[in-house]
Amino acid sequence: MYLLAIPPMLFFFIFKYYPMLNAVLAFKDYNVIKGIWGSPWVGFKHFELFFDNPLFWTLVKNTLLLSGYLILVGFPIPIILALMISELRGKKFKKFVQMVTFAPYFISTVVMVSIIMLFLAPRLGFVNVALNYFGLESVNFLGDPGMFRSIYVWSDIWQTAGYSAVIYLAALAGVDPTLYEAAKVDGASRFQKIWHVDLPGIVPTIVIILILNVGNVMAIGFEKVYLLQNPLNQVNSEIIATYVYRIGLLNANYSFATAVGLFNSVINLVLLLTVNGLAKRLTKNSIW
Amino acid sequence: MAIQFAGRREIKESKGDRLFAGVIYAILIVVVLAVLYPLIYILSSSISSPAAVTSGKVWLWPVDISFEGFRVLFNRAEIMTGYLNSIFYTAAGTFISVILTIMIAYPLSRSSFFGRNLFMMIITFTMIFSGGLIPTYMVVKDLHLIDTRWALLIPNAIWVWQVIIARSFFQSSIPAELMEASEIDGCSDIRFIRSVVLPLSKPIIAVLVLMYAVGQWNAYFDALIYLRSADLFPLQLVLRSIIIQNNSSGTMDAMAMVEKQQLAELLKYALIVVATLPVLVIYPFVQRYFVQGMLVGSVKG
Secondary structure (H helix, E strand, O other): OHHHHHHHHHHHHHHHHHHHHHHHHHHEOOOOOOHHHHOOEOOOHHHHHHHHOOHHHHHHHHHHHHHHHHHHHHOHHHHHHHHHHHHOOOHHHHHHHHHHHHHHHHOOHHHHHHHHHHHHOOOOOHHHHHHHHOOOOOOOHHHOHHHHHHHHHHHHHHHHHHHHHHHHHHHHHOOOHHHHHHHHHOOOOHHHHHHHHHHHHHHHHHHHHHHHHHOOOOOOOHHHHHHHOOOOOHHHHOOHHHHHHHHHHHOOOHHHHHHHHHHHHHHHHHHHHHHHHHHHHHHOOOOO | OHHHHHHHHHHHOOHHHHHHHHHHHHHHHHHHHHHHHHHHHHHHHHOOOHHHHHOOOOOOOOOOOOOHHHHHHHOOHHHHHHHHHHHHHHHHHHHHHHHHHHHHHHHHHOOOOOOHHHHHHHHHHHHHOOOOHHHHHHHHHHOOOOOOOHHHHOOOOOOHHHHHHHHHHHHHHOOHHHHHHHHHOOOOHHHHHHHHHHHHOHHHHHHHHHHHHHHHHHOOHHHHHHOOOHHHOOHHHHHHHHHHOOOOOHHHOOOOHHHHHHHHHHHHHHHHHHHHHHHHHHHHHHHHHHHHHHHHHHHHO
């Protein structure tokens, strides 16, 4: 049994823990010939470079605004969706709604961005054709930095709301049925029932999902942002993750990019611990 | 009795409640339409004639049905290569991932396993903190995996979340007594896993296979950073270069400019269909496994 666990544990040490050691690169000047361990120490030089960089605040701001927007809108919607689905009486329709809303979750990021680009294309895109049809001007959605965040967030909701709702639906199924009977006896309306029975019943789940969401604030998906990016919307779409990729892998500035990445991971960890601690104190729910 | 009760409640439902229910139905119908419409639109476009697509004649149903897009698509070498590569990565990657996940999840589910809480902590910590992109890249590079097929199969082979789900399944459905009994009968660990654990774990294996397979089929990021040679690219990367970067290479030079543009546009829709259909078609049949898997995870999580 112990032998069995060796290959997977090796995997974790090689691909998860060894990179953490490699992150000392952030405090060194990487030299290809000397390798990571032979390169000279430079202390916090790369961090200082990053903090003094005029891009620093833009990157932090873009990262926070994008994920803040995503949580603000993307977090409550699946809850509302789940509450509405659980109100449905017809079993078939209920299943159908769940199945349809869950489906876009399986679309890959590349395909999702392709769909966005096809629909929002300046000339032939469906949305602009429709706008023209109603006598409105065409809009270059992806070229407008102001639109970027909304496009990102709302397409994300389209794709994942049904998936996220499943967890809340499961929590709703676990609410004590006697509470519903009591509410009925007391003559509660449907809305009162949702407000006083459903919602309190799923609060622990809500808190945990919120903690996990906040814990991902700085780690917001590189994949989709990178694909949606273009020179026109870069003012708002360049986030820390895409910057690390650009600087590190495209410009081969390994040490600097590692420092930026490390800064990101640490802030993220601190945020997660803070929110988890707060939640523990306020609601007695936490992820451990 | 139960039916009677339900019937009585229907009558008692107040006007406000019925209105409220009506609003919910209305909203959900709009939601369903909003989710379905883009998907139907893309499917319709992909089987319409090139001219109809570019002139905006397609609204809901296909116009002048033609399979021109798919014909051109399957004649392009890079797309076929990408397709075959993706099938390979999905099959091989899923196989490796599922085996490794079971190898760690099963021991960690046994209370007799020494230090299992420590191991569990070591594993879950990687979920909340990582060395970052560049340090991981360096490891892959030092192992000489860059630009090999292994780069897509190994570095992300185990997802912590899957380990958690599998572990809690094993914990709750394989009783320790069974294990003790087999030990007394002189059954080895490996044999116990093969002839008792695996047959009892079909539902969780289905969940693992599906999650990993969909993840592998849809992945592009690892390919983007680790691969250089075009003949190793998975479909998603080919897709990105054709649709997002708009590189319709010179295979269609002979055609008239307008026609070429129309076809390029049609090709995008056809590509989306081809890349997504395999996943969406099997989805309704396997949905319950997904939901099951998420539930097992959320009980513990």
